[in-house]
Amino acid sequence: MSFKLSDYNTAKLIIKKLKELNLNLKIMHVCGTHQDTIVKNGLDTLLQECNIEMRQGPGCPVCVTPQKEFEEAKTLAKEGCAVAVYGDVIRVPVEGGSLADLKAEGYDIRIVYGAEDAVKLAKSIRKPLVFMAIGFETTAPTTASVLLNDPPEKFYVLSCHRSVPPALDALLGMGELKIDGLIEPGHVSTIIGLKPYEPLSVKYHIPQVVSGFEPLDMLVAVLMIALQVKRGEARVENEYTRVVKYEGNTKALKVLSDVFEPSDSVWRGLGLIKDSGMKIKRRFEEHDARRVFEDELKQLDSVEFKEPLGCRCSEVIRGLLYPQECTLFGKACTPTRPVGPCMVSVEGACSIEYKYGRLNVKAASNKS
Ligand code: SF4
Incomplete structure (x- = not known):
């Protein structure tokens, strides 16, 4: 992790609390910047110790x-x-x-x-x-x-x-992946506020937390979701109060x-x-x-457009697949010779994994 020392101590306390909660969660976020923070700081690996899996959903425009x-x-x-x-x-x-x-x-x-x-x-x-x-x-x-x-x-x-909100509705409605909580993007939420997310919590009984982009923001957001799950709640909370207003x-x-x-x-x-x-x-x-x-x-x-042969961006976008599970990842598909959009955009899940050299991260078992 690239935490400051004070943040590091707080992060340790959060991880301890998450372990005490003893939950088994899949949390999705929909933001390339969040994914960058997660991968750069190894938060997903850290959270796996607490039985919490992080997934990037359709967060790269x-x-x-x-x-x-x-x-x-x-x-x-x-x-x-x-x-x-x-x-x-x-x-x-x-x-x-x-x-x-x-x-x-x-x-x-x-x-x-x-x-x-x-x-x-x-x-x-x-x-x-x-x-x-x-x-x-x-x-x-x-x-x-x-x-x-x-x-x-x-x-x-x-x-x-x-x-973003209609896409979250569509994704949750598909029910392909059992998601226990959503981390909402701080920048989108700065514009739209919290209200547009509220119907999702009601319809799918899912906790949601708007998060900032620092590693600690994300860990706090995960903890807020975990606490909601523990209490059986499903509402929209705001971790990023220094920027995002309700309205x-x-x-x-x-x-x-x-x-x-x-x-x-x-x-x-x-x-x-x-x-x-x-x-x-x-x-x-x-x-x-x-x-x-x-x-x-x-x-x-x-015209009917076909996805590039072998490219599994569609599944990566829905959070069903880790980039490393695509057989083209890091071989036929690299940032200099991308096969799909997720390897091109700085917000794409594949390009982020590649950027930080995580070519062989063992993918956790997915599908709910
Ligand atoms: S962008 Fe490349 S690595 Fe990612 S799913 Fe598509 S083909 Fe596979």
Whole structure:
């Protein structure tokens, strides 16, 4: 562990308490940053001593974006638009080639740091620019705010934004894995607050705790879940009180609801989830790439996209499989030659395990 000494002593006390509680738990989180904290600090190995298994669920926005949406971006680049994407998006393997492959062929694919950067770029070029906007409630407000602030005429957004709570509902509803508690992402929760999680605790009788990103935050969150389980409770608690408020960020929520409306959306690994997408409202239709380029994108509706051969990202995304259980992990699939999105994105479970050199971690038995 890379704890400070004071944190180390607190961590020891938490582990002692967890051992005393003597439970056998599977806890899922849905955040690449949480996974990084867990793997970097060996928290999962530590928690195994307390019979607690940690699983990463659908918490990497790039990983859950289906191939069709990458294909939409590729199609618009071929139609003569500049396409602006986040750095890890460009390398995601897609049937027929990634956006990076398209760039190598001479198409105009640019890397940007965010929506505002994309707007600046749109102002500096003559051709239309499409911003492929990927992310959960954390990044969606920045996309919304550029649309509210008089963007350039030829600036278009391909909204690939998604909302976390409907995906959690879908995942729990599948019942593939018995999950005893959910750790909710601190950054998403900063925007949405605690309320959207509450129906899940009622419907599935599952404890949930919003957690920060330090190792101690996560251990405290695990303890809070364990205590709820011990008491037979199922409610939403907030470990990250220094940042997250019950009501969330009301200004950001207003910006989101001004620009987006819920829409059914396909998630890689999870399929179609009701009201989990963020569709641009008609008021901004002149900047909505899907409306403006409807005819060009229509051809993709009938295409069936296959997952890369042997890639098990869908199961990794649902928390059913540890990356090391994929036979391609660290062999045919590495960050320099990724086969699936989970090895590309910095938030992907496979890339995180690889980054910290955990090539041979023995996977615990899964399936509930
Ligand atoms: S190791 Fe590669 S191929 Fe296997 S699940 Fe991860 S990203 Fe997909």
